[in-house]
Amino acid sequence: MRIGYPCVNEAMDCSAANTFRLASYSEERLLAAVAANLACVRRLLEWNVAQGLLFFRLGSGIVPFGSHAVNTFAWQQHFAADFRQIGDYIKANNLRVSFHPDQFVVLNSPSADIVRRSIEELVYQGSMFDLMGLDSTAKLQIHVGGLYNDRELALSRFATVFDMLPAAVNRRVVVENDDRLFPLRDCLRLHALTGVPILFDNFHHECLNHGEPMPEALRLAAGTWHPTRDGVPMMDYSSQAPDERKGKHAASLVETQFRQFLENLHGLDFDIMLEIKDKEASALRALDILREHRLVPAAPSGPAPPLTLPPDPSAPAAKAARRRPQTVSPAGNV
């Protein structure tokens, strides 16, 4: 079991989401942004390893316009060594990583053009895992897509497109149950049609379900992951923000709820992504709880490794560092 958080570390002084406007696209800006993003990804992963957080969702913007026609630069070749080093670090430290392509990736769209661009985006993100040398347990997490007033047709279109995906992408795609359109039951039918693993989101399941109790839902979702091809099942964990709109994620981990949730696992192994607004802060608290429950090894007892490396003053993100001072103390978070 690993614990992780998505994309952003609020305590760190770098961003892996450096970008720029399409209107100001240039090869120079692309090179600078990708270099800064990869350097930050490396530092984020090192910070996570030092803390014992071994699961991480990488941001989709490592290569700005990575699937856009404007980007004809051979970034795969230019940054091959950097991607490879990150991949080596991931493998050496038993890290798990994923991408969550954004809402514009809709494999079941009736528009052939939207499907084509969606596949190109998946190819872009999957190719980053390929460059890292990661196997098919590194996943691309997407939703089923739109309903288009015909649930059956929407599901069958997804299955058709999924079966035609390039092999390098097909083996990485996993489908998450969502909170408004496609609940677990529909996702399980997609799995039956295509073999696609189902990434379970407990909060979405609470919002939209067919009455499956949580332990049963977890068991069903876990059963869609092939042990060697797909690895340990991934899941997203979050909870309702008190007194807020239904579906809004909590600002920070509610420990009693998380402890209760763990009771539902009944020994199932999951890598858990905490979709909580305060990011790594809640992930660290969740990790402490798992250590209490002996679901993960105890923290190493030796002297704590440095939490961050020195910032790279040449990186564009350095200006963000000055706006957002480092706030982590070695004692305060473990």
Place this chain on the structure above:
DNA sequence: GTGTGTCAAGCAGAG
């Protein structure tokens, strides 16, 4: 420097 409208891209539902 600070404030703020806008940014490649889809879809559904609320108001």
Place this chain on the structure above:
DNA sequence: CTCTGCTTGACACAC
């Protein structure tokens, strides 16, 4: 029809 939310803010220009 317009606005919001979704895995996540950052850019770019006005002042």
